[in-house]
Amino acid sequence: MNIASVIVDVPAKQTDKPFDYRIPEGWLGTIVPGMRVVVPFGPRRVQGFVVALKDHSEFNKLREIHEPMDLVPVLNKELLELGNWLTDHTLSFKISAFQAMLPAALKAKYNKKVKLAQGVSIEELPEGIHHYFEGGQSIGWEDAVKGGLVPVLQKEAAAGNVEVLYEVRERLGKKQIKFVFPLLSQDELRLALEEISPRAARQKDLLEYFIEHPDPAEARKLVGDSGFSPSAIKGLVDKGLLGEKELEVYRDPYEDREFPKTEPLKLTFDQHTAIAPILSSIEENRHEVFLLYGVTGSGKTEIYLQSIQEVIEEGKEAIVLVPEISLTPQMVERFKGRFGAKVAVLHSGLSAGEKYDEWRKIQRREVKVAVGARSAIFAPFENLGIIIIDEEHETSYKQEEMPRYHARDVAIERGRKHKCPVILGSATPSLESFARAQKGVYSLLKLPDRMNNQPMPEVEIVDMREELRSGNRSMFSRKLFEKMEDRLEKKEQIVLFLNKRGHSSFVMCRDCGYVMGCPHCDISLTYHRRNEQMKCHYCGYESRVPLQCPECLSEHIRYFGTGTQKVEEELGKLLPHARVVRMDMDTTGRKGSHERLLKEFSEGRADILLGTQMIAKGLDFPNITLVGVLSADTMLHLPDFRSSEKTFQLLTQVSGRAGRHELLGEVVIQTYTPEHYSIELAGSQNYDLFYQREMMNRKVHKYPPFFYLAMVTVSHGELMKAVSVTEQITAFLRARVSEEAVVLGPVASPIPRINDRYRYQCLVKYKREPALGENLKQVLDRYQKEDGSGGLQVSVDLNPYLLM
DNA sequence: AGCACGCCGACT
DNA sequence: GTCGGCGTGCTC
Numbered sequence: 001m002n003i004a005s006v007i008v009d010v011p012a013k014q015t016d017k018p019f020d021y022r023i024p025e026g027w028l029g030t031i032v033p034g035m036r037v038v039v040p041f042g043p044r045r046v047q048g049f050v051v052a053l054k055d056h057s058e059f060n061k062l063r064e065i066h067e068p069m070d071l072v073p074v075l076n077k078e079l080l081e082l083g084n085w086l087t088d089h090t091l092s093f094k095i096s097a098f099q100a101m102l103p104a105a106l107k108a109k110y111n112k113k114v115k116l117a118q119g120v121s122i123e124e125l126p127e128g129i130h131h132y133f134e135g136g137q138s139i140g141w142e143d144a145v146k147g148g149l150v151p152v153l154q155k156e157a158a159a160g161n162v163e164v165l166y167e168v169r170e171r172l173g174k175k176q177i178k179f180v181f182p183l184l185s186q187d188e189l190r191l192a193l194e195e196i197s198p199r200a201a202r203q204k205d206l207l208e209y210f211i212e213h214p215d216p217a218e219a220r221k222l223v224g225d226s227g228f229s230p231s232a233i234k235g236l237v238d239k240g241l242l243g244e245k246e247l248e249v250y251r252d253p254y255e256d257r258e259f260p261k262t263e264p265l266k267l268t269f270d271q272h273t274a275i276a277p278i279l280s281s282i283e284e285n286r287h288e289v290f291l292l293y294g295v296t297g298s299g300k301t302e303i304y305l306q307s308i309q310e311v312i313e314e315g316k317e318a319i320v321l322v323p324e325i326s327l328t329p330q331m332v333e334r335f336k337g338r339f340g341a342k343v344a345v346l347h348s349g350l351s352a353g354e355k356y357d358e359w360r361k362i363q364r365r366e367v368k369v370a371v372g373a374r375s376a377i378f379a380p381f382e383n384l385g386i387i388i389i390d391e392e393h394e395t396s397y398k399q400e401e402m403p404r405y406h407a408r409d410v411a412i413e414r415g416r417k418h419k420c421p422v423i424l425g426s427a428t429p430s431l432e433s434f435a436r437a438q439k440g441v442y443s444l445l446k447l448p449d450r451m452n453n454q455p456m457p458e459v460e461i462v463d464m465r466e467e468l469r470s471g472n473r474s475m476f477s478r479k480l481f482e483k484m485e486d487r488l489e490k491k492e493q494i495v496l497f498l499n500k501r502g503h504s505s506f507v508m509c510r511d512c513g514y515v516m517g518c519p520h521c522d523i524s525l526t527y528h529r530r531n532e533q534m535k536c537h538y539c540g541y542e543s544r545v546p547l548q549c550p551e552c553l554s555e556h557i558r559y560f561g562t563g564t565q566k567v568e569e570e571l572g573k574l575l576p577h578a579r580v581v582r583m584d585m586d587t588t589g590r591k592g593s594h595e596r597l598l599k600e601f602s603e604g605r606a607d608i609l610l611g612t613q614m615i616a617k618g619l620d621f622p623n624i625t626l627v628g629v630l631s632a633d634t635m636l637h638l639p640d641f642r643s644s645e646k647t648f649q650l651l652t653q654v655s656g657r658a659g660r661h662e663l664l665g666e667v668v669i670q671t672y673t674p675e676h677y678s679i680e681l682a683g684s685q686n687y688d689l690f691y692q693r694e695m696m697n698r699k700v701h702k703y704p705p706f707f708y709l710a711m712v713t714v715s716h717g718e719l720m721k722a723v724s725v726t727e728q729i730t731a732f733l734r735a736r737v738s739e740e741a742v743v744l745g746p747v748a749s750p751i752p753r754i755n756d757r758y759r760y761q762c763l764v765k766y767k768r769e770p771a772l773g774e775n776l777k778q779v780l781d782r783y784q785k786e787d788g789s790g791g792l793q794v795s796v797d798l799n800p801y802l803l804m
Numbered sequence: 805a806g807c808a809c810g811c812c813g814a815c816t
Numbered sequence: 817g818t819c820g821g822c823g824t825g826c827t828c
Contacts, residue, residue: 006828010805019828042827043807059828 002028003057004065006048007094008041009108011402013784016093019048020057021065031065034073034080036106038066038168045166047108049098051080069170072363074102076380078417085413091776091796092403100403101378103346104171105356111167112141114153120161126152138165171352180233181216183243192241202232207241219244259336264309265302274445278307281421282314282385289412291392291437292425294447295685296656297454297620300425301331303447304388305338307423312342312368316385316420321407323394324348324373329595330620331390335371346372346379349594374399377407377414384418387411392424392433393649395642398801406799408433427656427687428649431698434691435705450660457627457658457665461683463674464631475570480628480668488578488607492625492663496610497654498563499634507534509549510556516546522753539755564610567630571608583611616653622661627654632671632679639750640803641703644678648690651682702742704799707765710776711800713749714783715757715793725792726760729779733764736775741766750804757793763803773798 005018021039023031031037031050039048040063047069075083079101086097099107115138116122122133129152132139141164144150156162182189189211196204206228210217222228236242267275274292281288294300308318322331324347335343344358344367361367362379370379374397377387389397389411397407408424415422424433424442437444450456462477472478487494506524508515516525518536525534527545535542548555564584571580581601588594594614601609602621609615609624629651636647651669659665671679681690699706712729716722726746734743745762752759766772776796783794 003828008827010827012805014825015805015827021828039828041806044805044827046805057828062828 001053001055003054003062004031004037004050005052005054006037006039006050006065007098008039009047009095009099010041011093011095013093013781016095018051020054020059020062022062023053024064027065027068030071031068032073034075034077036069036074036108038069039063040066043164043166044110044112045168046110047168049075049080049095051094069108069168074106074363074380076382078382078414079378079380082378082410082414082417086403086405086410088773089409090403090405090798091773091780096402100375100399100405103352103356103359105352107171109169109171111165111169113138113165113167114141114144114157114162115139115165117161117163124161125156128152129156133162178219179216179245180219180222180237180242181245182210182214183241186211186214189241192239196239200232200235202229203235206232206236210242216245257336259333259340261340262334262337264306264338265299267302267306268299268451270447270449271299271303274447275303275306277443277445278303278386278421278423279310282307282310282316285419287416287419287421289415289422289424289436289442290445291429291433291442292423292445292447293429293434293437293687294425294427294445295450295456296427296653297450297660298427298447299451300390300427300447301334304390304423304425305334307386307388307421308339308369311385311420312339314385316368316383317381318369318385319376319379319381319387319411319414320369320371321376321387321389321397321411322347322371322373323391323396329598332371335369339369342368344370344372344379346370346376348373374407377410384414384420386421386423387415388423388425390425392426393428393430393645395646395801398799400802402795404797404800406801428652429687431645431691431694432705435695454659454661455664456685457655457667459655459667459669459683459685461674461679462668462670464670464672467670474574475567475630476574476628477668477670480670481574483626483666483668484575484578484608484628487626488575490625491607493601493604493606493621493623494608494626494628495615495619495624495654495657496567496608496628496630497615498567498610498612498630499632499650507545508558509551509554510558511554512549512552514549514551516543516550520753520756521751523751538751564612567610571610575608578608579606580608580610581606583609583615588614613650615657616650619657620660621657623663624658624660625663625665627658627665627667629654629667629669629671632669632682633673633676636673636676636678641698641701642801644676644697645694647676648678648682648687648694651679652685652687655682655685702765707742707767708798709800710764710766710772711797711803712745712762712764712776712779713759713795713797714746714761715754715759716791717757719758721792722758722760725783725794726762729783729794730762732779733762733772733775737764737766737769737772741769741772761803 002023004021004023006021008015008019033050033052035050037048037050038045045066075098083094083097083101087094116133122130129149144153153162157164189207193204193207219233222233223230237244278290292300292303304320311318332345344361346355346358362370362381370376389408392408399405411422433442436442460479462479464477467477484494506515507527516534518525518539518541520541521536521538523536523538525536528535532545533542534545546557549557564582568580568582571578581597583597587597600606632651636643655667658667669679669683673679677693678690698704714722714726723746730743730745737743742765743762746760749759749761780794780796783792
């Protein structure tokens with residue numbers, strides 16, 4: 001077994017297969033599957049993943065692995081297999097699948113540089129470049145390019161005077177802290193103490209300290225807190241009495257936080273009924289998918305917690321997925337409060353280093369529970385006892401880059417492997433999941449009532465057209481405004497929700513209606529208040545905010561700012577005494593500000609919480625008795641077959657923020673289309689009816705869950721090329737699917753141009769096409785290699801969420 | 805992805 | 817005659 005099959009870090013069609021390498025003698029037995037290695041690849045060096053060991057290779061001239069990057073495999077057997085599964089199910093490259101399963105910090109960084117060849121003296125080089133190589137220095141390739149040195153260096157390289165070096169480095173060093181510790185026993189140290197010259201008083205002090213505290217001490221603390229001098233330490237180290245070592249330490253993002261310990265709550269009757277099948281599935285090591293359908297405030301989290309408790313008692317581990325935005329401290333607090341240090345938290349608010357450290361805790365078996373966003377589904381546990389996906393319907397569980405996986409699918413695959421239950425929890429399940437539960441593929445568990453039999457909040461829908469007709473031009477309906485005044489009077493709290501997805505903050509000329517667009521993409525530029533810039537979210541183009549309309553030279557430029565900002569201003573005018581906390585991208589940009597703002601609100605230092613999407617979920621404050629949705633229909637008219645479903649879910653979720661405890665809650669939903677069923681039924685909180693209505697819609701239009709989707713997106717710098725290739729692909733697929741399937745296209749993508757590339761797509765709706773995967777692979781084979789820089793790009797998304 | 809190899813136009 | 821354009825194909 002001295003040959004390793006390696007998947008190299010080169011995401012391209014032609015390199016998406018294992019390459020064989022000889023394992024150097026010294027590493028035999030050490031290098032095992034799942035490890036990252038540095039291998040020579042052509043003239044360069046790249047990172048690779050060992051996927052298998054073998055004795056023989058088809059190739060006879062194998063090169064050697066340069067060096068391992070890990071001492072312990074970063075992917076275990078199950079995750080390696082899961083990587084293959086991911087590749088098959090998303091048609092992505094193997095390397096992309098592996099990278100997706102690991103924290104970003106483990107992705108390699110590449111460095112190319114030029115140094116003087118061995119045995120060559122600097123005098124042999126042309127004089128002009130001497131100074132780059134003085135004293136054994138080397139020059140980075142990028143600097144060489146910038147300095148126009150490439151031709152000279154190439155010539156020298158050909159002559160053998162310099163060599164090109166390819167470095168593979170870790171993206172990030174492990175955080176290390178220097179510790180000092182005694183090398184001898186206490187008694188020996190006492191003897192040594194006698195030997196120290198009386199003039200070295202500081203060294204004596206330090207030695208006495210170590211005689212009393214023989215444990216390793218942090219060097220920095222010895223110097224800082226205890227006042228020892230670095231020279232004293234050095235003196236004793238030189239005498240061979242003390243040793244120094246670097247120890248890896250974790251960055252613990254929650255280090256300074258205290259989490260009050262909580263105890264399991266007594267379950268209600270409904271909760272009992274719901275948790276029983278989960279517990280027996282855990283005990284019997286049986287894979288089963290449960291859809292936990294419980295209204296907002298029905299106590300789903302307690303069911304999660306107690307199921308996990310059981311899993312831990314069985315000596316197993318748990319993964320809990322939560323949507324990115326709701327990973328509010330509240331959720332973390334509940335898990336940390338119950339399971340303390342057994343919990344690792346993985347979410348986007350952490351730095352790359354912090355995420356890596358949390359991941360390491362899982363890898364080293366130091367925690368039992370991983371709570372995190374989408375990618376936490378790959379937590380490297382070996383003995384999973386349960387996987388929980390909270391707010392199962394959330395679209396953020398679908399990754400929109402390669403590999404385009406859905407965390408729910410990965411969860412079920414892992415659950416199958418580990419023979420453990422998967423819990424999908426939601427107050428508004430996705431149609432896909434609910435349909436599966438109806439068919440008996442998933443087991444349905446219901447929590448129809450709120451805990452303590454608290455009634456669902458009273459919801460009122462206000463027609464804003466009426467308001468306008470009767471002369472109210474403000475953004476608050478009279479009804480909502482009255483209720484707000486009332487709550488302020490009673491010192492109860494209000495949540496105001498502004499859905500601004502669709503048209504976020506753009507700039508428009510009030511005279512001619514000109515909207516600033518990106519010159520490279522067919523999309524409007526977004527206004528960034530922070531640096532007063534207009535930015536394109538798709539290609540990164542930036543420009544100054546114009547003072548004059550570029551079209552008609554008018555100076556009446558209007559900022560359709562963050563929306564929330566405008567509401568805040570208006571609140572300031574209408575209710576000057578109200579204390580408002582605003583939460584949106586602008587105010588939560590900095591790390592920790594999210595947490596801080598919520599704290600401010602929860603401690604009652606504010607009356608009104610005003611925000612976007614991010615406040616729709618997971619908030620649970622007893623004093624909220626009024627929720628206002630300022631305009632319910634902003635997302636209803638997006639070109640997306642799920643827009644009704646998303647609207648319904650969002651409105652239901654926001655409504656659920658009100659009256660969760662003793663006080664009754666009220667909700668006011670303002671809309672311009674009150675007759676739309678998703679708004680009407682969110683108003684009456686009737687999921688079942690909504691489900692039926694929406695299912696009919698989906699059936700008629702052949703959308704999920706009745707049909708699966710596969711989308712091919714083609715982009716090219718020339719419009720005609722993009723169209724013609726999409727045409728070819730559409731024809732190819734059309735000829736290869738059954739009559740039942742529908743192949744749509746070519747159509748321009750909803751964003752027809754990004755980064756000066758025209759985008760066309762082909763959508764396949766199908767029920768059962770066993771050969772479709774193979775056919776799509778062929779499409780990729782045929783077109784992906786034509787992929788030049790200005791050339792063609794073809795991508796496939798199986799079960800797309802964004803049709804863009 | 806890089807990088808080398810290889811075959812056709814405008815220049816010292 | 818050569819330098820250099822980027823099309824094609826390879827990397828164990």
